Amino acid sequence: MKNLILAMGIMFVAVSSGMYTNIVQAEYPQSTTTPLAVDLDFNGRNITNAGIGTFNGVRIPAGDLIMTGSNEVIYTNATNSDLTIRSNGTGKLSLNPSSSGVVEIGNDVYIKGPRPWIDVRAYGAKGDGTTNDTTAIKNAIAAVPTSGGNIYLPEGTYLISDTLDFGAKTLDFVGAGFGATVIKLANATSKDMINIGDGLTVPGPADKIGVRVANMTLDGESAGQTLGSGIRMVSGTNIVIERMQVIDCKDYGIYIHGNATTTPAIVLIHGQTRVEYNLKHGIFIGQSDGVVVDGCWLGDNGTTNQDYYNLYSEGYGSFRLINSWVWQGKRANIRVHASQSWQIVGNYILSSPRENILITGTSTRDGAVGNITGNHFLSASESSASTYPHIQLGTSSTSKATSISIVGNTFANPGAYPVSTNVDEDSNSYNNNVAGNNINGSPSTITLRGSGSEKVSNVPEGVSQINGIRVPSGDIIMTGASQVIYTNATNSDLTVRSNGTGKLFLNPSTSGRVDIGNNSYGVTIGGGTGVILQHLSATATWDPPSLNNGAVTSTTITVTGAGLGDIVNASHNQIGANNVIVSAHVQAADTVRVVLRNDSGGTLNIASGTLRVNVWKY
Secondary structure: OEEEEOOOOOEEEEEEEOEEEEEEEEOOOOOOOOOOEEEEOOOOOOEEOOOOOOOOOOOOOOOOEEOOOOOOOOOOOOOOOOOOOOOOOOOOOOOOOOOOOOOOOOOOOOOOOOOOOEEHHHHOOOOEEEEEOHHHHHHHHHOOOOOOEEEEEOOEEEEEOOOEEOOOOOEEEEEOOEOOEEEEEOOOOOOOOEEEOOOOOOOOOOOOOOEEEEEEEEEOOHHHOOOOOOEEEOOOEEEEEEEEEEEOOOOOOEEEOOOOOOOOEEEEEEOOOEEEOOOOOOEEEOOEEEEEEEOOEEEOOOOOOOOOEEEEEEOOEEEEEEOOEEEOOOOEEEEEEOOEEEEEEOOEEEOOOOOOEEEEOOOOOOEEEEEEEOOEEEOOOOOOOOOOOOEEEOOEOOEOEEEEEEEOOEEEEOOOOOOOOOEEEOOOOEOOEEEOOEEEEOOOOOEOOOOOOEEEOOEEOOOOOOOOOOOOOOOOOOOOOOOOOOOOOOOOOOOOOOOOOOOOOOOOOOOOOOOOOOOOOOEOOOOOOOOEOEEEEEEEEEOOOOEOOOOEEEEEEEOOOOOOOOEEEEEEOOOOOOOEEEEEEEEEOOEEEEEEEEOOOOOEOOOOEEEEEEEEEO
8 A cells, every 4th residue: 555645735646556536635634734635556557647637746656657648747846845756866857758749948948057057046046137146146056066066147137245166176157148147246245256266276187178258247336335356367277258348346347366376377368348437457367377368358447647558568477468458458469478488470559648568677687578569559558648668678777678579460550549669679689679660650669779679661651661571581572573672761771791701692584684873872881982874885896997106096985974083994805915905095075086096016917896874874
């Protein structure tokens, strides 16, 4: 015999034994809330709904509950009461339709987890913007097993009054999208919103994500706080911040900085994450390893006239800032301070009150070994015209920038916000290279003052020449017709030279020629003071007559451009070893007379040959 406990109300049960038999009714006595217990022998058979109505509180020791009608419903009809369908112990709950059916779950489903995820509403979070959801969300985090898990925050505004501390857990913490899921810091909380890592252990093995925070807005409500950052990372590896908005924090938007025990490593901030309107640095990168900021928006971070930036890197913080939009920092957009091994590549960096990028060091560590490549710079020095550059390399003997490559960028200078210069290097900085940049607008200058620093191939607006290329190996090939290498700066020198003991070859093709100088400015040779304006030449066939010793003969040859007083020399290819004197002078405009005198001591009959005349105009 088995017990059928009828928990409440009136219950009709048909016990099947081949045919429906033994209809049993059990009900509460009027004077007590204790239900009656009725012993029924199911003999392992199925309980079948005979169209009787609502089952309320049936316990079936064996067999199936079969509902034979169409579109049947198991539900509680008591207002605001919960209905729980669960398995017991380690058993599974299977919702298993026929092959042509589906399982439909609605309207809202709160999954307590931990698999496949934990819904914070299952732990009591309301997300209504007024209820304090701190405890509920913390309980959800605590429910994540040590092996890791996923927490989901549906659309809503979740008010918190304490830090959500992930500790060393491996965790996905995901919302419904920034602007849809909002975590807001309650007034006067003055704490960080999310903390990743415990500063001791390293979550997240190398082959999986340690922590991912995605698809939500963190609103720091700075006006009601005295401190507090959006996300603080003190340790951990393989950390992903994705499709986030971190706004209006009293301190930093995202703070990444380890300690002597461990550092955050392999950190990716990406997916159009927006970090904006935070009162200190938007992103602070301190002691860390391998931080990548990719495809983000960093804007309006900092406080006017205070030393805060959209992105700030300090000390042992290696990073890559790529494919992002960085604008309107309250002091400068980016500062790299005593950091080494970093890259700023392919970004749009604009609208800074001072520098767009400031690179500085300390007395013991330079801002060094960095690469600024393929960025577009637009508008700097907006707080004071012509005062600040787009990029500042070092500021003093104790704040140097060294071994920085600034290559292939575009500097755009609208007339309303002129910079002092595009790149400005302090004289104490050194070994910096500025090459292949395109400069649009005025000024078009790059100012390098340090030892070993070079500026090469930087092209001002509308100019098609290349200026000062250094090629370590291989050839410079100019494929267009009639190409020119020249300096366009007024009164500036252009030097083409070999190095050391090497020779400089000006070597045209077999059908070409080398032209040096012009008839307005000329050339000098060997550093001399004589300026050769033009070299003219002409040839003709001449057969001098037979000459006795001491006899003279002459002829004239046309040399277009020759003028009185020009220096002339001449030669005849049949004179050979004979003692003959040949002289020439300009007899009239475009006409040179050549005189030949026989001083051989005997009669000479020089054969017909080529007479060549050279005229040098000074």
